[in-house]
Amino acid sequence: MKPKTRRLYVVVLALLALGTAAVLVLNAFEDNLVFFYSPSDLVAKNVPAGQAIRIGGLVEEASLVKDGLDSRFKITDGVRTVAVAFSGSLPDLFREGQGIVTFGRLDAGGTFQAEEVLAKHDENYMPPEVADALKAAGKWKPDDQ
Amino acid sequence: MTVETGHFALIVALILAVMQSTVPLWAAARGNRELMNLARHTAWGQLICVTLAFCVLMYAFASSDFSVTVVAMNSHSAKPFLYKLAASWGHHEGSLLLWILILSLFGACVATFCRGMPDPLRARVLAVQGMIGVGFMLFTLLTSNPFDRLIDAPLDGNGLNPLLQDPGLVFHPPLLYFGYVGMSTAFSFAVAALIEGRVTPDWARWARTWVLIAWAGLTMGISLGSWWAYYELGWGGFWFWDPVENASFMPWLMATALLHCISVVAKRDAFKSWTLLLAILGFSMSLLGTFIVRSGLLTSVHAFATDPERGVFILVLLGITVGGALLLFAIRAPTMEGGGGFEPVSREGALLINNLLLATATATVLIGTLYPLVLEAVTGEKVSVGPPFFNATFVPLMMPMLAVMALAPLLSWRKASALAAFKQLWVAGIAAAGVLLLSVWISGAGVAGIIGMTVAAWLAAATAYSWVRRWWGKGALRRLISLPMEVHGMSIAHFAAAIVVAGITATSVWQSEAVKLMKAGDSVDLAGYTWRLDRVYDAVGPNYQAVRGEMTVTRTDDGSQVSILYPERRFYPVAQQNTTEAAIHTTGLADLYVVLGEGEQTGGWAMRLYHNPLVPWLWFGAAFMALGGLVSAAGRIRVRRTRTANTAAEAVA
Numbered sequence: 001m002k003p004k005t006r007r008l009y010v011v012v013l014a015l016l017a018l019g020t021a022a023v024l025v026l027n028a029f030e031d032n033l034v035f036f037y038s039p040s041d042l043v044a045k046n047v048p049a050g051q052a053i054r055i056g057g058l059v060e061e062a063s064l065v066k067d068g069l070d071s072r073f074k075i076t077d078g079v080r081t082v083a084v085a086f087s088g089s090l091p092d093l094f095r096e097g098q099g100i101v102t103f104g105r106l107d108a109g110g111t112f113q114a115e116e117v118l119a120k121h122d123e124n125y126m127p128p129e130v131a132d133a134l135k136a137a138g139k140w141k142p143d144d145q
Numbered sequence: 146m147t148v149e150t151g152h153f154a155l156i157v158a159l160i161l162a163v164m165q166s167t168v169p170l171w172a173a174a175r176g177n178r179e180l181m182n183l184a185r186h187t188a189w190g191q192l193i194c195v196t197l198a199f200c201v202l203m204y205a206f207a208s209s210d211f212s213v214t215v216v217a218m219n220s221h222s223a224k225p226f227l228y229k230l231a232a233s234w235g236h237h238e239g240s241l242l243l244w245i246l247i248l249s250l251f252g253a254c255v256a257t258f259c260r261g262m263p264d265p266l267r268a269r270v271l272a273v274q275g276m277i278g279v280g281f282m283l284f285t286l287l288t289s290n291p292f293d294r295l296i297d298a299p300l301d302g303n304g305l306n307p308l309l310q311d312p313g314l315v316f317h318p319p320l321l322y323f324g325y326v327g328m329s330t331a332f333s334f335a336v337a338a339l340i341e342g343r344v345t346p347d348w349a350r351w352a353r354t355w356v357l358i359a360w361a362g363l364t365m366g367i368s369l370g371s372w373w374a375y376y377e378l379g380w381g382g383f384w385f386w387d388p389v390e391n392a393s394f395m396p397w398l399m400a401t402a403l404l405h406c407i408s409v410v411a412k413r414d415a416f417k418s419w420t421l422l423l424a425i426l427g428f429s430m431s432l433l434g435t436f437i438v439r440s441g442l443l444t445s446v447h448a449f450a451t452d453p454e455r456g457v458f459i460l461v462l463l464g465i466t467v468g469g470a471l472l473l474f475a476i477r478a479p480t481m482e483g484g485g486g487f488e489p490v491s492r493e494g495a496l497l498i499n500n501l502l503l504a505t506a507t508a509t510v511l512i513g514t515l516y517p518l519v520l521e522a523v524t525g526e527k528v529s530v531g532p533p534f535f536n537a538t539f540v541p542l543m544m545p546m547l548a549v550m551a552l553a554p555l556l557s558w559r560k561a562s563a564l565a566a567f568k569q570l571w572v573a574g575i576a577a578a579g580v581l582l583l584s585v586w587i588s589g590a591g592v593a594g595i596i597g598m599t600v601a602a603w604l605a606a607a608t609a610y611s612w613v614r615r616w617w618g619k620g621a622l623r624r625l626i627s628l629p630m631e632v633h634g635m636s637i638a639h640f641a642a643a644i645v646v647a648g649i650t651a652t653s654v655w656q657s658e659a660v661k662l663m664k665a666g667d668s669v670d671l672a673g674y675t676w677r678l679d680r681v682y683d684a685v686g687p688n689y690q691a692v693r694g695e696m697t698v699t700r701t702d703d704g705s706q707v708s709i710l711y712p713e714r715r716f717y718p719v720a721q722q723n724t725t726e727a728a729i730h731t732t733g734l735a736d737l738y739v740v741l742g743e744g745e746q747t748g749g750w751a752m753r754l755y756h757n758p759l760v761p762w763l764w765f766g767a768a769f770m771a772l773g774g775l776v777s778a779a780g781r782i783r784v785r786r787t788r789t790a791n792t793a794a795e796a797v798a
Contacts (some may be wrong), residue, residue, distance in 0.1 A: 003486060006486065006487070006489075009489060010497065013497070013498070013501055014501055017501045017505045017542075018508075020542070021505040021506075021508060021509050021538065021542060022540075024509065024537060024538040024541055024542070025509055025512055025513075025538050027537065028513075028534045028537035029516075029534070031537070032530065032531065032533040032534040032537065033528045033529075033530065033534075034528060034529045034530075034531060035526065035528050036456070036527035036528065036529065045461075048242070055527060060627070066232050068662050068663075068748065068749075069660065069662050069751050088660055088751075089660070089740075089742035089751040089753065090743070091742060092720070092722070092724060092725060094721070094724035101521060106286060110184075117457065129608075
């Protein structure tokens with residue numbers, strides 16, 4: 001096979017591979033991008049119920065209620081609060097007054113049904129998204145960690 | 146006093162690196178032999194200096210010298226001795242010093258071994274290594290000095306993050322860095338070849354060893370990290386497509402493609418441009434990974450201390466390295482001779498498909514990792530791209546590659562018959578069909594799961610067949626021994642890859658989970674086993690207090706005891722932090738995994754129970770893959786000599 005033909009063949013294969021990848025990526029993006037909202041954002045941007053999203057903020061003091069495996073608590077960014085319901089064991093680093101990020105959906109009643117509670121970091125670490133949300137709400141106090 | 150010695154040693158190493166980056170390059174262009182050999186001496190000098198610096202740092206940790214900032218931030222007098230030592234690399238500054246240490250070790254190895262390598266090439270390779278060393282040493286000395294003193298030395302330190310006090314985490318960074326540094330050596334070889342203006346099969350022979358070592362290091366490092374996450378983080382999962390995990394995975398994918406390409410250059414004098422490009426991009430991925438991990442840009446359990454200044458430095462380093470190398474590639478690559486030709490259906494053709502698929506897969510992982518960053522920078526929206534995205538893009542690209550992997554060893558070079566190869570694989574086909582039917586019968590796997598198991602069986606059977614076919618028959622033992630090491634290495638690695646895919650697929654689709662509130666005496670039935678929580682009691686460790694559960698697991702059908710598991714919840718008073726220690730029993734074919742959650746005697750404890758089928762195959766498979774790589778590295782590849790007179794003359798030198 002002449003080198004030119006071979007080169008053409010390689011280029012066609014490469015385009016095919018890239019094309020397939022592009023289709024896969026765009027498809028996956030459509031279904032699998034998860035947006036992050038702070039409690040204020042939830043109200044401001046009118047997020048519809050049932051959409052899988054992440055929300056984050058500080059766990060409001062004295063808001064945690066546990067009933068066996070089920071827990072309910074509130075997340076706040078200093079301006080607005082969202083009630084969260086979660087079934088399962090909370091991560092070790094979950095504490096009132098601590099910053100967390102949670103993944104789930106808003107239900108029709110305005111409570112956030114959490115499927116995952118993410119706190120995979122040490123206790124001095126504030127997730128950047130939560131820090132930004134607090135800053136946006138004007139409630140950022142760096143020495144409060 | 147000793148701490149400053151370490152600091153000084155690092156500065157001396159920097160000066161040596163600067164000399165190594167400049168003089169040998171000039172000398173190679175002029176043909177000045179003595180000055181070319183200077184590179185070997187500076188390489189050894191660097192190794193000695195950096196080893197001294199690292200020993201000083203380790204001593205500071207071992208003796209709990211809290212006047213050194215990093216020791217105060219990351220250690221504590223009550224910590225077990227092994228972890229005091231391991232803390233030397235368990236943080237940003239120290240891990241950079243480890244990186245530099247391994248870099249100088251590889252440099253010294255290139256200077257000493259690699260028999261028959263012509264002096265100009267060796268000088269250029271060491272010069273580029275030196276440049277990389279300069280970059281990293283400057284970064285360390287200017288922004289991340291491990292030898293900084295803390296003026297008011299505290300009485301005790303902050304302690305190391307309890308999550309990091311673990312044997313797996315002791316070995317994970319060094320192995321991973323062997324991988325990253327190996328990629329930098331491959332990069333040095335590539336840039337040296339570009340500077341020289343040609344790529345020869347002999348060049349490939351010398352570079353190949355480093356690529357295989359890098360690949361084996363990355364394989365072991367990544368699987369150790371994944372195994373650690375599995376047993377430490379308590380969620381029964383082993384891979385989260387975390388940006389930092391991806392940062393190590395992308396170089397691995399590039400290294401896999403590179404190691405296949407480089408053999409082709411050695412044997413067939415083809416794929417030269419691919420090889421150079423992969424070496425450059427592979428190292429770029431390593432640097433990009435370094436940037437992601439250390440700049441604080443991304444939320445992750447891995448992320449080191451965040452500092453924008455460091456991020457900018459690494460970004461500049463990345464820009465110079467990658468930009469410079471790619472520019473050199475753009476200028477020089479067209480002038481290089483093309484290599485041997487081949488038909489579409491041939492070993493080369495299959496390897497080409499392999500490269501394309503690996504490169505495309507790397508690109509999709511890169512997009513998934515960087516997209517949130519880019520989107521946030523441009524629109525301010527925060528998104529996360531998680532496992533569903535990667536599963537939807539990466540897996541469909543890998544499946545065809547695994548299928549072709551089975552066929553490739555049976556294809557001959559230059560021109561092969563696909564039909565002939567398929568005909569030989571009828572046994573493998575039957576094995577695959579058998580597994581397919583089995584997967585459908587077990588049910589619950591879904592299309593992806595069935596395809597995964599079938600492809601794994603296809604690959605395993607085909608690889609076994611290809612290997613046995615080479616030596617079976619009269620004089621089998623003699624033939625087995627005289628086969629080149631790389632054949633054994635390849636067979637081991639490909640077979641192990643099939644095992645890994647089987648492990649990943651099975652545990653992803655057939656995992657059983659139970660989350661229950663259990664009091665002492667309660668039992669739960671899961672996956673054919675009965676799990677009974679006998680009691681929960683308090684326990685004490687060297688620097689932690691614990692609540693420990695005792696759980697007996699028996700087979701539901703005949704009541705025979707399988708194991709007694711002791712999951713724990715630990716509290717580290719110094720770090721004020723809780724960790725959960727999962728209890729795992731492996732049967733070789735599956736893992737029984739128990740996590741003790743929060744709770745107390747009256748209300749019960751939140752227990753999480755998992756049955757993970759075939760997950761041990763993942764770790765054993767990965768270890769075998771790395772072994773295959775090392776076996777290949779040990780072998781001498783038969784180089785196809787090109788007919789240029791230059792090569793012959795230089796080989797003598």
